[in-house]
Every structure is written in C-alpha cells, then in structure tokens.
Amino acid sequence: MTDHSEDSWNPQTALVHGGVQRSHFGETSEAIYLTQGFVYDSAEAAEARFKGEEPGFVYSRYANPTVDMFERRMCALEGAEEARAMASGMAAVTAALLCALRAGDHVVAGRALFGSCRWVVETLMPRYGIEATLIDGSKIAEWKAAIRPNTRLLFLESPTNPTLEVADIAAVADLANEIGARLVVDNVFATPLLQKPLELGAHTVVYSATKHIDGQGRCLGGVVLSDKEWVDEHLQDFFRHTGPSLSPFNAWTLLKGLETLPLRVRQQTESAGRIADFLAGHRKIARVIYPGRPDHPQADIIARQMKGGSTLLCFEVAGGKSGAFAFQNALRTVKLSNNLGDAKSLITHPATTTHKNLSEEARAELGIGDGTLRLSVGIEHGDDLIADIERALAAA
Numbered sequence: 087m088t089d090h091s092e093d094s095w096n097p098q099t100a101l102v103h104g105g106v107q108r109s110h111f112g113e114t115s116e117a118i119y120l121t122q123g124f125v126y127d128s129a130e131a132a133e134a135r136f137k138g139e140e141p142g143f144v145y146s147r148y149a150n151p152t153v154d155m156f157e158r159r160m161c162a163l164e165g166a167e168e169a170r171a172m173a174s175g176m177a178a179v180t181a182a183l184l185c186a187l188r189a190g191d192h193v194v195a196g197r198a199l200f201g202s203c204r205w206v207v208e209t210l211m212p213r214y215g216i217e218a219t220l221i222d223g224s225k226i227a228e229w230k231a232a233i234r235p236n237t238r239l240l241f242l243e244s245p246t247n248p249t250l251e252v253a254d255i256a257a258v259a260d261l262a263n264e265i266g267a268r269l270v271v272d273n274v275f276a277t278p279l280l281q282k283p284l285e286l287g288a289h290t291v292v293y294s295a296t297k298h299i300d301g302q303g304r305c306l307g308g309v310v311l312s313d314k315e316w317v318d319e320h321l322q323d324f325f326r327h328t329g330p331s332l333s334p335f336n337a338w339t340l341l342k343g344l345e346t347l348p349l350r351v352r353q354q355t356e357s358a359g360r361i362a363d364f365l366a367g368h369r370k371i372a373r374v375i376y377p378g379r380p381d382h383p384q385a386d387i388i389a390r391q392m393k394g395g396s397t398l399l400c401f402e403v404a405g406g407k408s409g410a411f412a413f414q415n416a417l418r419t420v421k422l423s424n425n426l427g428d429a430k431s432l433i434t435h436p437a438t439t440t441h442k443n444l445s446e447e448a449r450a451e452l453g454i455g456d457g458t459l460r461l462s463v464g465i466e467h468g469d470d471l472i473a474d475i476e477r478a479l480a481a482a
C-alpha cells in the first residue's frame with residue numbers, strides 16, 4: 087500500500103491529479119489555454135514540430151494543452167491507452183462508429199439506443215453503404231443470430247435509455263473477438279466509475295461528457311477511448327481533418343467536473359437506490375426498474391459487471407399518460423428536463439419527449455409505455471427528493 091505511482095491511483099485520486107500539465111507559473115488549478123495556434127522559436131522548430139520529430143502543439147483543431155489534460159485524465163480513469171475529446175457525445179459516437187467502418191460493412195446494435203445514436207446507425211450509415219441490424223441487446227442469442235460474414239462492428243449501450251436494460255458486455259465482446267469485429271460501448275448511463283467496458287473486453291468506449299462528467303449542466307462534450315493503435319490508424323486523421331474538436335474552455339469545465347465525479351455519483355446512486363425502494367412499495371407505481379435492485383431482470387449480469395446500481399431509474403405511474411403528467415406537474419424539487427446526470431434531479435416522460443419520434447410499436451418493443459418516466463437523480467438530500475416524490479404521488 088506504499089506504492090504511490092500514478093498507475094496505482096484509485097479513481098478519486100486520478101480524477102484530481104491525473105493528466106495535470108503545469109506551466110512554469112505553478113498554477114494549482116489547470117490552466118485554460120484559449121488559443122487557436124502556437125508560435126515556434128525558429129523555422130527549424132516549426133519544421134520539426136510538423137514532422138512530428140519534436141513534441142508540442144500545432145493547432146487547436148488537432149490538439150490543445152487543456153484538452154490534452156482532459157484526455158489524459160479520462161485515460162487514467164478508464165484504463166485506456168488513448169482518448170480523443172470531442173465537442174459533444176454525438177460527435178464522439180459518430181467518430182467511433184464511422185472510423186471503424188467502410189461501405190459494404192455490417193453493424194449489429196442493441197436497439198435500445200439513445201435517439202441520435204439510433205439515427206446514425208439506422209439512417210445515416212446506410213446512405214454510405216453500411217447496413218445495420220438492430221436487436222434486443224440483452225439477449226446474447228440475438229447478437230449471434232444477427233452476425234453476417236461482413237459484420238465488422240457491434241454497438242451497445244448498457245444500461246439502456248430509458249428502461250435500464252443490461253447487456254452482458256463480456257459475452258458480446260467474446261462474440262466480437264470470435265468474428266474479428268470491434269465492440270463499441272456507449273457507457274454514459276453506467277458512468278466510468280460503475281462499469282469498465284474495456285476491462286470487460288470492449289474495444290472502444292464512448293461518453294457524452296455532457297452528462298455525469300460535467301454533471302452540472304454547463305457544457306457539451308464527448309470522448310472516445312480506445313487502444314493507441316486504433317486511434318492512430320483509424321481515428322486520428324478523421325479527427326484532424328473533420329474538426330469535431332472540443333473547446334479548451336469546455337475541456338477545462340469537464341476537468342473540474344471530473345474532480346467531483348466520484349462524490350456526485352456516489353450520492354446520486356445512494357439516493358436513486360432509496361427512491362427505487364420507496365417507489366417499489368407504493369400503490370400508485372405499477373413497475374420500478376433499477377439496476378441496483380434484486381428484482382431487476384438482469385440482476386446476475388449487473389452483479390458481475392457493475393460496481394453499483396445507477397444514478398437513473400425508470401418507473402411506471404398508474405393511470406398512463408395522464409397519471410404520469412399529473413405526477414410530473416406536482417413535483418417541485420425534481421425538475422422536468424430531458425437531460426441526465428446533472429446535480430439537479432431531472433425527470434422526463436420518454437413517450438412524449440426523447441422517444442416521441444419512434445412508432446408506438448417501436449416504443450412498446452423498448453418497454454416504454456404511456457405511464458413510463460425516467461428519473462435522473464441529483465445530489466440533493468435524498469430525504470428531500472423522497473418527500474417531493476411522495477407529495478407529488480399523493481397529488482396525482
């Protein structure tokens with residue numbers, strides 16, 4: 087226990103000190119390098135930097151010191167060799183998928199995807215000759231049945247939005263390795279603290295840093311984490327030349343977010359578990375789905391691959407849409423918003439907001455009913471949240 091090298095840091099320590107590159111001023115907090123470009127001491131130095139013979143920065147579309155600190159801190163947390171920070175979660179997802187594929191390739195994806203991810207897979211990629219099959223990601227037999235000779239990539243979210251279904255990441259990773267495909271995991275709902283897809287065998291992990299990593303509702307961001315060889319060979323040129331770069335200011339905000347991530351996620355998960363137990367015993371609640379409860383349909387997989395429950399829960403209010411609306415409208419502390427992972431507790435009615443573009447049939451397939459609500463639990467005191475929910479249920 088006396089080894090204090092960076093490699094052996096616990097997440098709490100890596101998230102405070104990881105990736106720091108201090109300037110000669112010795113600033114405590116990470117500096118914000120709001121600069122587009124960099125100046126060179128000589129023409130020879132510029133030449134050497136462009137040749138890659140001398141380390142250093144060239145242009146902030148390629149790399150920037152503040153963004154670099156965020157990428158290094160994310161690598162330390164995730165146990166990844168390389169990271170590229172991007173302007174949003176969707177920029178990260180799109181890059182992680184497109185850079186691994188070309189026309190003629192086939193993708194298998196769990197169908198319970200974040201709406202924009204589903205659009206990329208179902209609508210954008212086929213325009214460029216990449217076909218996709220969407221399946222129930224919680225059933226390993228469906229993954230196997232969907233494989234074709236040209237399947238190059240498997241893509242999943244776990245737990246899923248909004249019904250918190252869980253896929254067996256290690257089993258899907260084994261399947262990917264068997265057929266020489268890559269597994270990309272969108273790990274937003276689990277957070278990097280509660281689930282480590284790379285350790286489970288995934289090849290690439292993506293985050294919307296907009297969610298728990300910022301966690302205070304301030305800025306958008308995203309990140310792709312993978313092995314160095316893949317980033318160098320497949321992602322780097324796309325990244326440099328198409329420009330999904332993260333702003334240095336947003337990278338700094340996200341660095342500050344990472345410092346408190348473990349404190350926030352611990353509080354959020356603890357309160358989410360308490361709220362799930364409270365709702366499970368309430369007569370106006372038809373169903374509660376929470377990855378930390380033993381009655382979750384994939385409780386055995388959760389015990390194997392997650393370190394805790396979730397900061398989110400999904401539940402069904404009796405009385406369908408009108409019951410769910412009346413309950414939402416009676417809430418005071420919990421705010422109505424489609425965002426998640428925030429310090430403030432946020433609730434949304436997926437059927438009329440995030441999932442309104444899906445057909446009723448597609449919603450039913452995902453288990454989204456008229457009374458389904460998704461609650462993202464914040465860092466308020468759990469007693470105050472339960473009191474707000476109890477009062478709103480009584481009023482509904």
Ligand SMILES: *Cc1c(COP(=O)(O)O)cnc(C)c1O
Pocket residue numbers: 174175176177179200202203243247272274275293294295296297306307308
């Ligand atoms: C929010 C989210 C995204 C997209 O992230 P943005 O930062 O909004 O672009 C992708 N996947 C999941 C699971 C998300 O929750």
